[in-house]
Amino acid sequence: MILPTTPSSVEATSAPPADWQEALRRAIRSGRELCEFVGVSPKVAFPASESDFPVLVPREFASRIRRGDPNDPILRQIVAASAEQASGGTRDPVGDEQAALQPGMLRKYQGRVLLVASGACAVHCRYCFRRHFPYQQISLGRAGWQAWLDTIAADPSIEEIILSGGDPLTVSDRRLSWFLSEIAQLPPIRRVRIHTRLPVVLPARVTPDLLSTFEETAQPIYVVLHINHAQEIGPQFIDAAQQLRRAGATLLNQAVLLRGVNDQVDSLADLSLRLLDLQIQPYYLHQLDPVEGAMHFDVSDHQALHLVRQLRERVPGYGVPQLVREIAGRASKTPIADLLSEEVANELRY
Numbered sequence: 001m002i003l004p005t006t007p008s009s010v011e012a013t014s015a016p017p018a019d020w021q022e023a024l025r026r027a028i029r030s031g032r033e034l035c036e037f038v039g040v041s042p043k044v045a046f047p048a049s050e051s052d053f054p055v056l057v058p059r060e061f062a063s064r065i066r067r068g069d070p071n072d073p074i075l076r077q078i079v080a081a082s083a084e085q086a087s088g089g090t091r092d093p094v095g096d097e098q099a100a101l102q103p104g105m106l107r108k109y110q111g112r113v114l115l116v117a118s119g120a121c122a123v124h125c126r127y128c129f130r131r132h133f134p135y136q137q138i139s140l141g142r143a144g145w146q147a148w149l150d151t152i153a154a155d156p157s158i159e160e161i162i163l164s165g166g167d168p169l170t171v172s173d174r175r176l177s178w179f180l181s182e183i184a185q186l187p188p189i190r191r192v193r194i195h196t197r198l199p200v201v202l203p204a205r206v207t208p209d210l211l212s213t214f215e216e217t218a219q220p221i222y223v224v225l226h227i228n229h230a231q232e233i234g235p236q237f238i239d240a241a242q243q244l245r246r247a248g249a250t251l252l253n254q255a256v257l258l259r260g261v262n263d264q265v266d267s268l269a270d271l272s273l274r275l276l277d278l279q280i281q282p283y284y285l286h287q288l289d290p291v292e293g294a295m296h297f298d299v300s301d302h303q304a305l306h307l308v309r310q311l312r313e314r315v316p317g318y319g320v321p322q323l324v325r326e327i328a329g330r331a332s333k334t335p336i337a338d339l340l341s342e343e344v345a346n347e348l349r350y
């Protein structure tokens with residue numbers, strides 16, 4: 001087992017490479033190459049912004065970018081821009097470090113533990129709140145997973161396991177199958193949740209082995225996809241989503257509200273309606289976590305609330321995601337509407 005040491009490294013296994021692993025090896029790994037691939041000026045890329053968080057995107061996903069359009073909503077999410085050099089933001093905006101129970105295991109909310117199951121992703125999203133996460137400090141080998149299981153088994157107050165990362169579906173099918181079969185033997189665990197961008201970025205990741213692991217897992221599995229714009233959805237993803245549902249997974253989506261990507265009611269409505277077509281429930285619309293290098297994506301809370309009000313007039317109630325922000329130290333994600341009324345209350349007090 002080779003441990004991922006940087007967000008771009010992919011877990012190696014002794015199994016013959018499945019297509020998705022081959023696709024990751026062939027992925028685009030520089031802004032220059034990306035600009036060439038999508039036919040935009042190389043000036044759109046800013047190499048100095050790539051040094052601590054390199055560009056990474058599989059060709060399959062990059063081919064969903066409109067050729068020749070520097071403002072394309074997918075391109076903007078993955079090209080390292082000069083705006084990343086602007087000031088503002090912090091390196092650990094959501095207090096991950098203070099929430100660590102043990103390496104790679106975060107506990108912020110009642111009944112739920114989040115496992116940083118992998119340091120690798122299939123794509124590097126420029127707005128990622130974990131773009132500075134110290135993945136290399138985490139032992140992600142089999143012993144690390146066993147240590148998580150030991151902690152989980154000893155604490156019956158844990159009822160939901162959240163696999164996150166990085167992207168937990170960069171982990172091999174063998175490892176996931178082993179882990180979920182161990183989890184199945186722990187009665188206090190009532191749900192397993194997997195937060196992943198892989199099915200949309202590289203639909204080939206939804207392999208027959210993964211599907212049978214899901215079918216065999218005793219607890220309900222929630223797959224929280226991460227899709228920010230309807231243009232990310234292609235025919236292979238549509239198949240993959242259907243297969244995941246047939247394997248018994250409940251599909252949810254979380255998106256991040258991003259200036260210049262999806263901060264228009266039309267694109268939010270389009271995304272919600274496409275998700276509902278595929279029986280994927282819009283779950284969260286996150287306000288950007290103020291991470292260093294990504295502040296140019298920020299949308300103000302007032303603007304965000306206004307957009308969601310407009311969205312509510314356009315789609316069914318169950319197509320409206322909860323607009324939230326993660327605030328370090330709070331017991332849950334915070335709805336933006338609550339945040340603004342707290343502000344009003346504070347102003348009245350003074």
Ligand SMILES: *Cc1c(COP(=O)(O)O)cnc(C)c1O
Pocket residue numbers: 099106107108109112113114162326332333
């Ligand atoms: C967001 C998050 C969760 C999940 O929160 P839900 O509101 O249940 O989706 C769990 N643990 C951590 C550390 C999180 O950041």
Ligand code: SF4
Pocket residue numbers: 120121122123124125128129130131165166167197226
């Ligand atoms: S947002 Fe998710 S998929 Fe994108 S870089 Fe961050 S952890 Fe990886």
